[in-house]
Amino acid sequence: MNRKWLSSIFVAIFSIAALVFIIMGKFNFAVLAMTIMFTLSNGFRAKSFEEQGYVKESKWMKYMAIFFAIASIIVFVIILTD
Numbered sequence: 001m002n003r004k005w006l007s008s009i010f011v012a013i014f015s016i017a018a019l020v021f022i023i024m025g026k027f028n029f030a031v032l033a034m035t036i037m038f039t040l041s042n043g044f045r046a047k048s049f050e051e052q053g054y055v056k057e058s059k060w061m062k063y064m065a066i067f068f069a070i071a072s073i074i075v076f077v078i079i080l081t082d
Contacts (some may be wrong), residue, residue: 007044011037028082032075039068 014037021030046061 003044003047007040010040011044014040028075028079032072032079035068035072035075039065039072042068 014033018030018033018037021027021033042061042065046058046065049058049061
C-alpha cells in the first residue's frame with residue numbers, strides 16, 4: 001500500500017476517534033487521539049519533505065512529531081494514573 005494512503009488512513013482513524021471521544025465526553029482520550037494524529041501527520045510530512053529535498057522543513061516537522069510523541073506519552077501516563 002502506498003505510504004500516502006496509509007498516512008491518510010491513520011490520520012482519518014485518529015481524527016474520527018477524537019470526534020467520537022468528544023461526543024462521548026471522554027476528553028482525555030480525545031486529547032490522546034489528537035496528539036497521536038498530530039504525531040503521525042507530522043512524521044509522514046517530515047518524510048515527504050525530506051524526499052522532496054526540503055531539509056529545513058523536514059527537520060522542523062521531525063521535531064514537531066517528536067514533541068507530539070512525547071505529549072502523547074504524557075497524556076497516556078495521565079490517563080493511566082487518573
